[in-house]
Amino acid sequence: MFGVYDNKDGGGWNTTKDAYTSFVARPDRGKSAFFNNGGTAPRGSYQRGGFGGSGNSRWVEESRDDEDWSKPTQANERLEQELFAGGNTGINFDNYDDIPVEATGQNCPHHIDSFQDVEMGEIIMSNIALTRYTRPTPVQKYAIPIIKNKRDLMACAQTGSGKTAAFLLPVLSQIYTEGPGEALAAQKSGGQDNGKYGRRKQYPLALVLAPTRELALQIYEEARKFAYRSRVRPCVVYGGADIGQQIRDLERGCHLLVATPGRLVDMMERGKIGLDYCNYLVLDEADRMLDMGFEPQIRRIVEQDTMPPKGIRQTMMFSATFPKEIQILARDFLEEYIFLAVGRVGSTSENITQKVVWVEDGDKRSFLLDLLNATGKNSLTLVFVETKKGADALEDFLYREGYACTSIHGDRSQRDREEALHQFRSGRCPILVATAVAARGLDISNVKHVINFDLPSDIEEYVHRIGRTGRVGNLGLATSFFNDKNGNITKDLLDILVEAKQEVPSWLESLAYEHQHKSNTRGRSKSNIWV
Numbered sequence: 001m002f003g004v005y006d007n008k009d010g011g012g013w014n015t016t017k018d019a020y021t022s023f024v025a026r027p028d029r030g031k032s033a034f035f036n037n038g039g040t041a042p043r044g045s046y047q048r049g050g051f052g053g054s055g056n057s058r059w060v061e062e063s064r065d066d067e068d069w070s071k072p073t074q075a076n077e078r079l080e081q082e083l084f085a086g087g088n089t090g091i092n093f094d095n096y097d098d099i100p101v102e103a104t105g106q107n108c109p110h111h112i113d114s115f116q117d118v119e120m121g122e123i124i125m126s127n128i129a130l131t132r133y134t135r136p137t138p139v140q141k142y143a144i145p146i147i148k149n150k151r152d153l154m155a156c157a158q159t160g161s162g163k164t165a166a167f168l169l170p171v172l173s174q175i176y177t178e179g180p181g182e183a184l185a186a187q188k189s190g191g192q193d194n195g196k197y198g199r200r201k202q203y204p205l206a207l208v209l210a211p212t213r214e215l216a217l218q219i220y221e222e223a224r225k226f227a228y229r230s231r232v233r234p235c236v237v238y239g240g241a242d243i244g245q246q247i248r249d250l251e252r253g254c255h256l257l258v259a260t261p262g263r264l265v266d267m268m269e270r271g272k273i274g275l276d277y278c279n280y281l282v283l284d285e286a287d288r289m290l291d292m293g294f295e296p297q298i299r300r301i302v303e304q305d306t307m308p309p310k311g312i313r314q315t316m317m318f319s320a321t322f323p324k325e326i327q328i329l330a331r332d333f334l335e336e337y338i339f340l341a342v343g344r345v346g347s348t349s350e351n352i353t354q355k356v357v358w359v360e361d362g363d364k365r366s367f368l369l370d371l372l373n374a375t376g377k378n379s380l381t382l383v384f385v386e387t388k389k390g391a392d393a394l395e396d397f398l399y400r401e402g403y404a405c406t407s408i409h410g411d412r413s414q415r416d417r418e419e420a421l422h423q424f425r426s427g428r429c430p431i432l433v434a435t436a437v438a439a440r441g442l443d444i445s446n447v448k449h450v451i452n453f454d455l456p457s458d459i460e461e462y463v464h465r466i467g468r469t470g471r472v473g474n475l476g477l478a479t480s481f482f483n484d485k486n487g488n489i490t491k492d493l494l495d496i497l498v499e500a501k502q503e504v505p506s507w508l509e510s511l512a513y514e515h516q517h518k519s520n521t522r523g524r525s526k527s528n529i530w531v
C-alpha cells in the first residue's frame with residue numbers, strides 16, 4: 001500500500017527546496033512573503049480547472065487562483081446554527097482579568113485590550129462576534145499581537161485560559177490575508193503525481209499538534225468556528241479511529257490540520273499529508289506530549305521531513321509548565337521567540353479552592369460518596385483514578401450506588417469515549433471517572449468539582465487535573481485524597497497550596513518537612529516546575 005506513494009515524496013521535497021531557495025534569498029526575511037502572491041509564488045500560474053475539471057473535492061472546486069481568501073464566502077444558516085449554538089456559559093472575567101501576564105523577549109509587540117485593537121480582517125471579526133467573545137482573555141491579549149507580528153512564541157498558559165483562540169485567531173487571520181500561495185499549485189500537481197484523481201496529497205498551511213484525541217477534537221471544533229465563511233478547510237486526525245474515514249475527509253481538502261503526533265506520522269508515511277507549505281506550526285500542551293513519549297514523532301514531523309525550517313515557518317508552543325525538556329524543544333523549534341508567562345508558570349489558579357484530605361485506601365469509596373452528596377447531584381464532578389481497571393471498578397461501584405456516572409480511559413473505544421464525554425457535558429451523567437491521559441486537555445467549562453481519588457505522582461499532572469475546574473474565571477473546587485502512598489508529591493503539593501493561598505493541613509506541612517529532611521540527606525530531587 002505504501003509503495004504507491006513512494007515517488008511522490010521525492011517530488012514534494014524538490015518543490016520544497018526550490019521554494020526555500022527562492023525564499024531564503026529574500027532580504028526581508030518576512031515569513032509571510034514565502035506564500036505571498038507578490039513574490040514568485042505561482043499562484044496565478046495554475047490553469048483554473050486544469051486539474052481534471054469537475055473534481056469531486058470541495059477544495060478543488062472552490063480554490064481558484066483568482067480568489068481572494070480575505071473575503072467571506074456565502075453565509076450558511078444551518079452551519080452557522082450548528083457551529084455557534086453552544087455559546088459561552090458562565091464566564092467570570094472579573095476574577096480572570098487580574099491574572100498577571102509577563103512577556104519577555106526582544107522587541108515584544110504591545111498587548112491589546114480589545115479584539116478591535118488589532119487588524120484581523122472581516123472573516124475573523126464576524127466569527128468572533130458569532131462566538132460572543134466580547135473581549136480577549138489575558139493570554140489572547142498578549143499572544144494575538146505577538147503572532148500577528150510574525151514572532152515565534154513560547155507561552156506558559158493556564159489550562160482553560162483561552163489559549164486555543166489565542167493561536168487560532170491570528171494564524172487564521174494571516175492565512176486569510178495571504179491566501180494559499182504555492183500550496184494550491186502543489187496540492188493540485190501532487191494529485192497528478194499520484195496519477196489517481198481524488199487521492200491527492202494534502203498540503204496544509206498550518207499544523208496544530210496536540211497530545212490527545214479529545215484535545216485535538218476540541219481545537220478542531222474551535223477552528224471550524226473561526227474558519228466559518230472562509231476558504232480554509234480544517235481537518236482533524238487522531239489515533240484510535242478509522243483511518244480510512246480520516247483519509248477521505250482529508251481528500252476533500254485540508255488547509256489547517258489538527259493532529260495527534262502518531263497518527264500524523266502515519267498519514268505522512270502513507271503520502272496523504274505533505275508539510276512542505278506548512279508555514280504555521282503550533283504545539284499545544286507540549287509538556288504533555290513529551291510526557292506521553294511523543295518526542296520522536298514530533299521531531300520526525302518537524303525536523304526530519306519537508307516542513308519549512310524554523311525562521312521560515314512561524315512556530316508557537318503552549319505548555320502548562322516549562323520543564324527542562326520543553327526548554328530544549330523551544331530552543332530547537334523556535335526562532336528568537338517571545339516568552340509569555342500567564343499567571344505564575346506551573347502554579348494553579350486562585351479561582352480553584354484546593355483541599356487535601358487524608359483518606360486511607362479502604363475509606364476512599366465512602367468518602368467519595370459523602371463528597372458527591374455534599375456537592376449536589378447535578379454539578380459536574382470529575383473523579384481521577386490511577387488505572388484503567390480502577391476507573392471501571394469505581395464506575396461500577398457508583399452505578400450500583402445509584403449515581404448517574406460514566407468513565408473515560410484508554411481502553412475504551414474512541415466512540416465510547418466521545419459518548420461518555422457527551423453524556424458528561426450534557427449533564428446526563430454528571431460524574432465522570434477518568435484516568436489522567438484520557439482527560440487531558442478537556443474543555444468542559446462548568447466542572448464544579450475535581451476529585452483526585454488517586455493523586456498523581458508528579459505535581460505537573462496535579463496542576464493539569466485541577467485545571468479542569470475553575471476554567472476561564474469560574475470558581476472551582478478540587479479535593480485530593482492523600483495517604484502514605486503519596487509521599488513523593490508532598491513537598492510540591494505544599495508549595496502549590498501555599499502559592500495559591502490555600503488552606504494547608506498541618507499534617508501536610510509536617511510531612512513535607514520530614515520528606516525534605518530525608519531527601520536532603522539522600523540528595524534530591526525532581527522539581528521541574530519552572531518558577
Ligand code: AMP
Pocket residue numbers: 088091132133134135136137140159160161162163164165443445471472
Ligand atoms: P481554552 O483554554 O482554549 O481551552 O478555552 C477555554 C474556554 O474559553 C473555551 O470554552 C473557549 O470557547 C472559551 N473562550 C476562549 N476565549 C474566550 C473569550 N475571549 N471570551 C469568552 N470565552 C472564551
